[in-house]
Amino acid sequence: MPAREQNDECPEQGRSQRLYERLIAQIAEGDLLPGTKLPSERTLAKELGMSREMVRGALSRLAAGGYIQSAQGRASRLCNLMAPHLQLPLEGLGDDLEFQLQVMEIRALLEGECAWYAAQRASDAELAVLAEEYALMYERGKSETTLAKARADLRFHMLIAESSHNLLLISFSQLFYERYFNAIYGVLSRTLKRFGRYPEGIRGQHAEIHRAIQARDAEHARRIAREHILYTRALLAAE
Amino acid sequence: MPAREQNDECPEQGRSQRLYERLIAQIAEGDLLPGTKLPSERTLAKELGMSREMVRGALSRLAAGGYIQSAQGRASRLCNLMAPHLQLPLEGLGDDLEFQLQVMEIRALLEGECAWYAAQRASDAELAVLAEEYALMYERGKSETTLAKARADLRFHMLIAESSHNLLLISFSQLFYERYFNAIYGVLSRTLKRFGRYPEGIRGQHAEIHRAIQARDAEHARRIAREHILYTRALLAAE
DNA sequence: CTTAAACACTTGGTCAGACCAGTTTGCAGG
DNA sequence: CCTGCAAACTGGTCTGACCAAGTGTTTAAG
Numbered sequence A, B: 001m002p003a004r005e006q007n008d009e010c011p012e013q014g015r016s017q018r019l020y021e022r023l024i025a026q027i028a029e030g031d032l033l034p035g036t037k038l039p040s041e042r043t044l045a046k047e048l049g050m051s052r053e054m055v056r057g058a059l060s061r062l063a064a065g066g067y068i069q070s071a072q073g074r075a076s077r078l079c080n081l082m083a084p085h086l087q088l089p090l091e092g093l094g095d096d097l098e099f100q101l102q103v104m105e106i107r108a109l110l111e112g113e114c115a116w117y118a119a120q121r122a123s124d125a126e127l128a129v130l131a132e133e134y135a136l137m138y139e140r141g142k143s144e145t146t147l148a149k150a151r152a153d154l155r156f157h158m159l160i161a162e163s164s165h166n167l168l169l170i171s172f173s174q175l176f177y178e179r180y181f182n183a184i185y186g187v188l189s190r191t192l193k194r195f196g197r198y199p200e201g202i203r204g205q206h207a208e209i210h211r212a213i214q215a216r217d218a219e220h221a222r223r224i225a226r227e228h229i230l231y232t233r234a235l236l237a238a239e
Numbered sequence C: 001c002t003t004a005a006a007c008a009c010t011t012g013g014t015c016a017g018a019c020c021a022g023t024t025t026g027c028a029g030g
Numbered sequence D: 001c002c003t004g005c006a007a008a009c010t011g012g013t014c015t016g017a018c019c020a021a022g023t024g025t026t027t028a029a030g
Helices: A015-028 A041-048 A052-064 A097-121 A124-140 A146-163 A167-179 A181-195 A200-214 A218-237 B015-028 B041-048 B052-064 B097-121 B124-140 B146-163 B167-179 B181-195 B200-214 B218-237
Strands: A068-071 A074-078 B068-071 B074-078
Touching: A015 A052, A041 A052, A052 A068, A052 B052, A097 A146, A097 A167, A097 A181, A097 A200, A097 A218, A124 A146, A124 A200, A146 A167, A146 A181, A146 A200, A167 A181, A181 A218, A200 A218, B015 B052, B041 B052, B052 B068, B097 B146, B097 B167, B097 B181, B097 B200, B097 B218, B124 B146, B124 B200, B146 B167, B146 B181, B146 B200, B167 B181, B181 B218, B200 B218
Parallel strands: none
Antiparallel strands: A068 A074, B068 B074
16 A cells, blocks of 8 residues: 555655654653663664655654664664663662661562563563563573572563553662662572572562563562562571 | 755764754844744755755654744744743733733833844844834834734834844743733733823833944843833833 | 675665645736 | 636655765785
8 A cells, every 4th residue: 555545544744744743652661661672763664664754754753752762783772761861879888787687678678579570461472472582591500600590580580570561660670670789699699609509488488479460460479579579588697 | 056965064973953043043143033024945045055854854853843824825924932831810900000011011121132142142134124114113003903002112123132143032022022012012902001192201101212222222122122111111100 | 614895785875856735926817 | 706627836755866974894014
């Protein structure tokens, strides 16, 4: 059907503007994730059956509004819209036990909420990706460095956050994990030093979080995600 | 010189973006007036030696930001940027003498400031337009209706505001004159009914405002613009 | 075997020309 | 003087081409 055929829903708005608004909606619904690449202009134009110029117009306005960032020669990326407005404090306290415990308290809250929504909203494809990542994490966890273990853990939880389809949870998670990576890594180091390995309780809880999300048991996913962190917190606080 | 020649001032920014910022600057400096038409895309492209698509990109982002309004088939127009944020009250009190006097008090302030800046900043072309409008106003003032007289007066003062090159004065003037036209027209009606004609004092003051601006006497222009209104106000308040 | 350079590919930035569709303006005819 | 129509003007969209910056892969040299 020719591109100019009157088959568009909102004829009083142009095609470029409608694409702009559709992309905004996708961002708001957590379908376009901060940090990820957009399809190229040519790809979008072909998929949507419109000219590259109309796509460029929409993307150009998204860039002007701070939603995406584009530069010649590389793919456009979604921005974290919370980043300009949120400066999380105390990055330098990564080694402080008391502060590490506070970070864990926020993790418990954050990851509980993410798990709750992910259990409800994750698409089948997202669940598949989650399962794959969990399997990899489990498999590689036997031989990795502490640093690699910490990164894998956050990747797993970031995937859960992304499956929540809540842009605020996703954005905050990104900033939180990035800012407090040292504290989180410090927690893992401390734990491994204390027990010589991942305590069985923790390993089992990871498995249970994963199972609860795959089973779409929101209540259970949230509870176990919280307990997972608070359990580790309690172990460390006993020092 | 080919359009792609590296002769642009800010090479790290694209041509479309630089045009966007240049137009924003022109708006901010009161050089592109709310309510006026922009040159067409084709005209701008030709004058600036760039493609129509680059011009469209810049204008599209201006429209998205609320600076201009464009629609198919008609020229793009500059928006009054203050309009969405300012709701002037009490439009329905146009016949109320007390309120009319209040409106005159604000006119005195507003028109004094506009005259002060216009005397300093009007370009020679703007002074010429002002002279022409004044001559027309004087000439037609002998035979026009009260309504037409009121319109002509506000056109004259709006031109002075535009010559001030202060976007806030220009924007506010537009909104103020539009909102309170009935009160201003009521003042003129009341004055003409009281004295049978424009009081000589008022006519002479119009002339003096005009002379002061043409002579670039800012101090005098402001004083006489204020006195012009306050004189009329005093006449009416004596009722 | 490692590193650096070259090449190919991908991507955004810009251009020219054409066509579509909505609006405005001017002119002719009644 | 009013109305209708045609032409011109304007923004919206499209196609194809080219430029330039960045990325990834391959090859050659040390």
